[in-house]
Amino acid sequence: xxxxxSKRLFAIIAMLVMLAMVVTACGGNDGAENGGDNPxxxxxxxxxxxxSPFTGDVAALGTGIRNGAQLAIEEAAPELEEMGISLSMxxxxxxxxxxxxxxxxxxxxxxSAVVGIVAHLNSGVSIPASAVYNExxxxxxxxxxxxxxxxLQGFENVFRVCTIDxxxxxxxxxxxxxxxxxxxxxxxxxxxxxxxxxxxEFAAAFEAKGGEITSxxxxxxxxxxxxxxxxxxxxxxxxxxxxxxxxxxAALVSKxxxxxxxxxxxxxxxxxxxxxxxxxxxxxxAEGDFATSIGLPLSEQPKxxxxxxxxxxxxxxxxxxxxxxxxxxxxxxxxEAIKAVAADLGADAVTSVAGKQxxxxxxxxxxxQGVTGNVSFDENGDTTNKAVTPYVVRDGAWVPYTD
Amino acid sequence: MSVELGIIAQQFVNGLTLGGMYALLxxxxxxxxxxxxxxxxxxxxxxxxxxxxxxxxxxxxSRIEFFTSSGPxxxxxxxxxxxxxxxxxxxxxxxxxxxxxxxxxxxxRLAPLISAIGVSLFLQNAALLWISSRSLPFPVxxxxxTFRIGGASISSMQILIITVTILLMLxxxxxxxxxxxxxxxxxxxxxxxxxGLMGIDINRVIALTFFIGPALGGAAGIFSGMYYGNIKxxxxxxxxxxxxxxxxxxxxxxxxxxxxxxxxxxxLESLAAAYISTGYKDVIAFVILIIVLIFKxxxxxxxxxxxxx
Numbered sequence: 076x077x078x079x080x081s082k083r084l085f086a087i088i089a090m091l092v093m094l095a096m097v098v099t100a101c102g103g104n105d106g107a108e109n110g111g112d113n114p115x116x117x118x119x120x121x122x123x124x125x126x127s128p129f130t131g132d133v134a135a136l137g138t139g140i141r142n143g144a145q146l147a148i149e150e151a152a153p154e155l156e157e158m159g160i161s162l163s164m165x166x167x168x169x170x171x172x173x174x175x176x177x178x179x180x181x182x183x184x185x186x187s188a189v190v191g192i193v194a195h196l197n198s199g200v201s202i203p204a205s206a207v208y209n210e211x212x213x214x215x216x217x218x219x220x221x222x223x224x225x226x227l228q229g230f231e232n233v234f235r236v237c238t239i240d241x242x243x244x245x246x247x248x249x250x251x252x253x254x255x256x257x258x259x260x261x262x263x264x265x266x267x268x269x270x271x272x273x274x275x276e277f278a279a280a281f282e283a284k285g286g287e288i289t290s291x292x293x294x295x296x297x298x299x300x301x302x303x304x305x306x307x308x309x310x311x312x313x314x315x316x317x318x319x320x321x322x323x324x325a326a327l328v329s330k331x332x333x334x335x336x337x338x339x340x341x342x343x344x345x346x347x348x349x350x351x352x353x354x355x356x357x358x359x360x361a362e363g364d365f366a367t368s369i370g371l372p373l374s375e376q377p378k379x380x381x382x383x384x385x386x387x388x389x390x391x392x393x394x395x396x397x398x399x400x401x402x403x404x405x406x407x408x409x410x411e412a413i414k415a416v417a418a419d420l421g422a423d424a425v426t427s428v429a430g431k432q433x434x435x436x437x438x439x440x441x442x443x444q445g446v447t448g449n450v451s452f453d454e455n456g457d458t459t460n461k462a463v464t465p466y467v468v469r470d471g472a473w474v475p476y477t478d
Numbered sequence: 479m480s481v482e483l484g485i486i487a488q489q490f491v492n493g494l495t496l497g498g499m500y501a502l503l504x505x506x507x508x509x510x511x512x513x514x515x516x517x518x519x520x521x522x523x524x525x526x527x528x529x530x531x532x533x534x535x536x537x538x539x540s541r542i543e544f545f546t547s548s549g550p551x552x553x554x555x556x557x558x559x560x561x562x563x564x565x566x567x568x569x570x571x572x573x574x575x576x577x578x579x580x581x582x583x584x585x586x587r588l589a590p591l592i593s594a595i596g597v598s599l600f601l602q603n604a605a606l607l608w609i610s611s612r613s614l615p616f617p618v619x620x621x622x623x624t625f626r627i628g629g630a631s632i633s634s635m636q637i638l639i640i641t642v643t644i645l646l647m648l649x650x651x652x653x654x655x656x657x658x659x660x661x662x663x664x665x666x667x668x669x670x671x672x673x674g675l676m677g678i679d680i681n682r683v684i685a686l687t688f689f690i691g692p693a694l695g696g697a698a699g700i701f702s703g704m705y706y707g708n709i710k711x712x713x714x715x716x717x718x719x720x721x722x723x724x725x726x727x728x729x730x731x732x733x734x735x736x737x738x739x740x741x742x743x744x745x746l747e748s749l750a751a752a753y754i755s756t757g758y759k760d761v762i763a764f765v766i767l768i769i770v771l772i773f774k775x776x777x778x779x780x781x782x783x784x785x786x787x
Contacts, residue, residue, distance in 0.1 A: 303747070335633075
């Protein structure tokens with residue numbers, strides 16, 4: 076009896092303690108938020124939402140996007156402060172997953188201070204999330220989603236600073252056929268919008284050139300074992316394997332095809348262009364593999380050196396990933412639009428519905444000199460800067476390919 | 479040997495390598511089911527845990543120069559890696575049984591099942607948070623050679639995996655059928671209460687089962703790391719499902735059935751990918767397995783025992 080009583084008492088006390096903690100936690104938050112709004116008096120709080128995978132396999136590329144955006148925001152903040160705006164970043168993980176990405180999108184647009192979104196690495200995440208941004212009337216500038224469908228949905232608020240797969244896939248096909256002299260290819264894609272789109276563009280352009288497609292296969296993301304597939308491919312003996320997808324699966328295809336006795340290289344898009352590809356495949360297996368990546372190598376970008384100095388000062392010890400400069404430019408596009416609207420309608424109007432609409436209109440007519448070159452958009456919202464660079468693995472690292 | 483035949487032979491080797499890993503993992507499901515009539519859903523995480531312990535042991539020991547200095551020393555390094563990882567995974571299995579399953583031994587059968595799912599989620603998320611959310615490269619410290627026989631290319635890694643897998647199975651089979659401890663395991667499996675009355679320490683036998691199964695699963699995890707070159711916190715999930723299916727198809731509770739089932743699923747998957755469609759390989763493999771179960775509900779080597787009323 077007494078044991079049961081004391082147990083019940085304990086449970087009640089525990090619940091009260093937890094309740095007290097919840098209440099005080101809420102109170103504390105409210106206090107902090109109120110404090111944030113008031114001091115300084117007149118600064119209008121404005122945020123740029125940044126979402127990409129910060130966890131999971133492609134986290135290297137995703138955190139790179141966040142780094143690039145952070146650099147741009149830190150650089151722009153002092154100037155905006157003079158205009159009466161306190162600019163900050165709201166970064167949310169999308170885990171490279173469409174469901175998580177849509178949740179992240181909803182979370183960002185539900186904050187009325189968010190006036191622009193720099194988001195999503197994967198096309199498969201960007202496409203469903205773009206509907207959320209469109210509904211909310213907030214501009215989205217993607218630094219890295221390359222599937223053509225993203226900007227063909229008729230959304231006036233969706234833009235991207237990277238080249239699309241149509242350009243990348245056909246560039247890769249022409250390069251493989253004309254410059255590298257490959258005449259037959261086995262095509263594999265990973266059944267995602269990005270991989271499928273890229274592989275289809277490549278195959279169509281390669282056939283149009285007169286090349287032979289020996290096989291086309293689909294694999295699933297997260298599969299590990301491609302030995303049966305590469306053994307089959309080897310028996311048809313094409314010059315090249317083209318892989319539409321990300322490095323996690325591509326690296327395994329490279330490793331397993333070389334170990335199964337396939338002698339040609341593996342080629343793919345920007346999803347392969349990261350050191351992790353070489354680490355997983357093994358340097359010996361990856362040697363001679365190709366990847367095309369959107370834009371120019373950092374050393375050839377107009378403000379590449381400047382960006383590198385800035386990056387190394389802020390993130391010592393980290394390396395610049397494929398999309399960092401694109402994320403920086405995408406963020407700057409939004410920043411410029413905020414400045415234009417603040418100058419036009421006043422700082423207070425930036426976070427209003429009309430202000431957000433004005434930002435979309437300002438982004439559409441962007442004409443800016445960015446790190447990656449001149450940034451402007453066509454009528455779909457795609458960048459007019461269509462540079463693609465081929466890379467090759469030499470001595471365990473990606474280097475720009477030159478014959 | 480003609481090129482065509484060579485390719486078929488190579489697909490068989492691909493399938494056997496994959497199947498060997500499934501079979502090692504399937505043994506853990508079948509051992510536990512045989513003794514406790516419970517499905518240990520946390521077993522897939524033993525695959526992951528073994529791979530991580532293997533990776534860290536390999537990384538730690540390879541810093542000592544002696545181990546990478548010569549061929550025999552390298553062999554010793556790998557033997558130690560397997561030994562440490564298998565023992566560590568085995569101990570984890572025993573701990574899980576002690577704290578997550580033993581308190582529920584007399585509870586309704588659904589309770590330990592839910593507990594197992596909880597353990598599985600806990601271990602996966604622990605690896606995600608404490609180690610990394612990304613794939614970690616698994617280094618291979620020896621040169622992988624590829625042998626060409628006719629049209630077939632078979633790598634030394636595949637030969638190694640298949641050989642060691644079969645060796646481990648032979649050891650287990652001998653242990654169960656020839657030793658005293660093995661005999662007590664078989665007795666416990668047949669009738670737990672009577673075995674207890676005959677003087678067998680049931681708790682020790684169950685703990686032993688929860689050591690052997692995870693140890694073999696851990697070894698399969700290291701093989702997966704070595705073969706595919708990377709490991710990840712959720713790497714156990716898909717092999718876990720396939721190994722569980724392998725155990726069921728072979729006749730759950732039957733050791734040789736689990737081995738047969740594992741190899742069968744590996745082969746079916748490889749041949750389906752090679753000759754029908756890569757995208758549908760799992761669908762095809764599982765459809766065939768469903769058909770097998772329709773005609774032999776007890777599994778290939780399972781005895782159809784009537785439920786005691």
